[in-house]
Amino acid sequence: MADIVLINPRFDISYWGLEHAVPFLGVKTAMPVANLPLLAALTPPGHNVTLVDENVEPIDFARCARADIVGVTGMNVQRQRMKEILGELKRRGVFTVVGGPWVTVREEDLAGLADVFFIGEAEQTWPRFLGEWSEGRHQTRYEQTERTDMTTVPRPRLDLLRMKDYAFASVQFSRGCPFECEFCDIIVTFGRRPRIKSSTQVLAELEGIVAAGKGFAFIVDDNLIGNKKAIKEVLREVIAWQRRRGYRLMFATEASIDLADDPELMSLMVEANISSVFVGIETPNEAALRETKKLQNLRRRGGSMLDKVHRIQEAGMEVWSGVIVGFDNDDASVFSLQSRFVREARIVSAMVNMLVAIPRTPLYKRLEREGRLAFEEDAENCGGFGTNVVPLRISRETLYEGYTGLMRELYATEAYFERLDALYLDPRFRLTQPRTRYLRRHPLRWLAFNARLLVEAVAIFVMLMRGIPDRELRREYRRRLLRLAWRRRAPQMIQTYAVKCAMHYHAHCMVRELLARPAFPTRLAA
Ligand code: B12
Ligand code: SF4
Numbered sequence: 001m002a003d004i005v006l007i008n009p010r011f012d013i014s015y016w017g018l019e020h021a022v023p024f025l026g027v028k029t030a031m032p033v034a035n036l037p038l039l040a041a042l043t044p045p046g047h048n049v050t051l052v053d054e055n056v057e058p059i060d061f062a063r064c065a066r067a068d069i070v071g072v073t074g075m076n077v078q079r080q081r082m083k084e085i086l087g088e089l090k091r092r093g094v095f096t097v098v099g100g101p102w103v104t105v106r107e108e109d110l111a112g113l114a115d116v117f118f119i120g121e122a123e124q125t126w127p128r129f130l131g132e133w134s135e136g137r138h139q140t141r142y143e144q145t146e147r148t149d150m151t152t153v154p155r156p157r158l159d160l161l162r163m164k165d166y167a168f169a170s171v172q173f174s175r176g177c178p179f180e181c182e183f184c185d186i187i188v189t190f191g192r193r194p195r196i197k198s199s200t201q202v203l204a205e206l207e208g209i210v211a212a213g214k215g216f217a218f219i220v221d222d223n224l225i226g227n228k229k230a231i232k233e234v235l236r237e238v239i240a241w242q243r244r245r246g247y248r249l250m251f252a253t254e255a256s257i258d259l260a261d262d263p264e265l266m267s268l269m270v271e272a273n274i275s276s277v278f279v280g281i282e283t284p285n286e287a288a289l290r291e292t293k294k295l296q297n298l299r300r301r302g303g304s305m306l307d308k309v310h311r312i313q314e315a316g317m318e319v320w321s322g323v324i325v326g327f328d329n330d331d332a333s334v335f336s337l338q339s340r341f342v343r344e345a346r347i348v349s350a351m352v353n354m355l356v357a358i359p360r361t362p363l364y365k366r367l368e369r370e371g372r373l374a375f376e377e378d379a380e381n382c383g384g385f386g387t388n389v390v391p392l393r394i395s396r397e398t399l400y401e402g403y404t405g406l407m408r409e410l411y412a413t414e415a416y417f418e419r420l421d422a423l424y425l426d427p428r429f430r431l432t433q434p435r436t437r438y439l440r441r442h443p444l445r446w447l448a449f450n451a452r453l454l455v456e457a458v459a460i461f462v463m464l465m466r467g468i469p470d471r472e473l474r475r476e477y478r479r480r481l482l483r484l485a486w487r488r489r490a491p492q493m494i495q496t497y498a499v500k501c502a503m504h505y506h507a508h509c510m511v512r513e514l515l516a517r518p519a520f521p522t523r524l525a526a
Helices: 033-043 061-065 074-091 102-104 125-134 186-192 199-211 226-244 257-261 262-273 286-290 305-315 335-346 363-367 374-380 396-408 414-424 432-441 443-467 471-487 491-516
Strands: 003-008 048-053 069-072 096-098 116-118 141-143 170-173 218-219 250-254 272-284 318-325 350-354
Touching: 003 033, 003 061, 033 048, 033 125, 048 443, 061 074, 069 074, 074 096, 074 102, 102 116, 102 186, 116 125, 125 141, 170 199, 186 350, 186 414, 199 226, 226 262, 226 432, 257 262, 262 272, 262 305, 262 432, 272 305, 305 318, 305 335, 305 374, 318 335, 318 396, 335 396, 335 414, 396 414, 396 491, 414 471, 414 491, 432 443, 443 471, 471 491
Parallel strands: 003 048, 003 069, 069 096, 096 116, 116 141, 170 218, 218 250, 250 272, 272 318, 318 350
Antiparallel strands: none
């Protein structure tokens, strides 16, 4: 029987990593990756599994050297660190396996660095490999040909993670997305037919999260509403569970914008206590949306994209968005267009990226044909802030300057709080209404819950006031938070707003670091 260590390499600082915010939230990082605890659950009984997330603890290489098998996962932004870790393990003669999003789309990048490669989903291949390894006849490459039947996926082993180090938990309801955006590798890896877990599985996982002491979970689905009929069924069960369990969990998730066209679905999500939804808006430039085949964002039925964002907000969910610059149809005017859209949409948290061509996507293949891929290392050297695309209508320098300028503009203190207040001071925007209704009927729980939220809000506030060196920023956070507390009163609003102040500090530091970087090189691939 094997002693197995599974490692998630540390991320560079990124928008989502919240590295500059998490100390104020009393944790080490935002959330755990979903794959490690799942792989642990897929491991047949008898093996011993240790999970190491480098984002919360250093890797003990001497310990790894004693293991029979060390597995490493990672996304594109972790590839540099994956190589370093695998290199170190190789030097120590460790038997290594590698899998996950990056190796699935670019296995040659890690060629020679691991003993066994896993491509794509691994619900079937991981247990099969362990069986073959035990018998001394394993292969060096496993690629799951059939997509995983989600109704067979086991409950992740959260007990093997240091959950107290994370701000929130992760949980997956479904995989796959019916759309076909040109830049997206999700549909390449997971397919366009959404596959969904049963309600029984989902509820068991929610119980696991509550048992791990977490009150907030990110539903990591590629697109939660890929199969609307099926997800409505699951949401109804989640709502019943929330009512039984006293609304113990709050959620955020990812969904396509056609969510706004389905009032029943929005209402079920709100009832299930989903408070924020990340929507791939990408761009208000319609020619670019057409180019990238994001046709769902162009559908006019039900109003413009702006109307749709507002409708989701009015239903009771904050909208986070993905913003991409550098499409072929983007010229230098796109940056101000993006900035105006984000402001008018009251999107507080916009994840801005330059267009990146992920290997195996239709975009990558097209740009390869057109000779418009820049050196991979150029993107790599910039961590999550780079691009391997040579834009069509603007130079790489203009793109980079426009991108950094957009980030600076969106996360300038005044602009950020203007968007935040436009949303959070609007009395029509109400978070977690169903839970509030529930708690009103249970006064003791109401008291305990709201007291906890207020204690958390005060603790974050005190840490911000003690930890932020910039006096102007401290004053702004104090002023804004007090105004919000005076106008909105609801403890959930106050706690969330305090978190938003910490998130602003993260974005503020990240932009400062971004502006201090040299612009990336402008070579073309040979
Ligand atoms: C939820 C999610 C997020 C969340 C949570 C991220 C996190 N820290 O976990 C958030 C929103 C924070 C996020 C952020 C980012 N994300 Co993201 N994210 C996803 C998403 C939608 C689901 C990931 C997930 O949890 N899947 C569920 C698990 C169970 O699936 P899995 O990881 O693929 O694991 C399976 C197999 O791959 C395999 N496996 C995985 N690892 C290993 C290891 C071994 C040893 C073995 C045997 C098998 C194996 O087994 C598992 C079971 O089948 C994916 C899309 C997708 N479907 O993969 C994108 C995705 C992983 N993200 C991506 C990117 C680029 C990012 C960002 C860099 C975006 C940015 N520019 O800032 C940031 C990273 C910053 C950060 N610090 O986290 C890309 C990665 C591209 C690539 N191919 O490498 C993806 C594929 C989406 C995309 N195309 O944009 N992301
Ligand atoms: S909607 Fe999102 S997940 Fe679906 S194909 Fe487009 S980018 Fe990929």
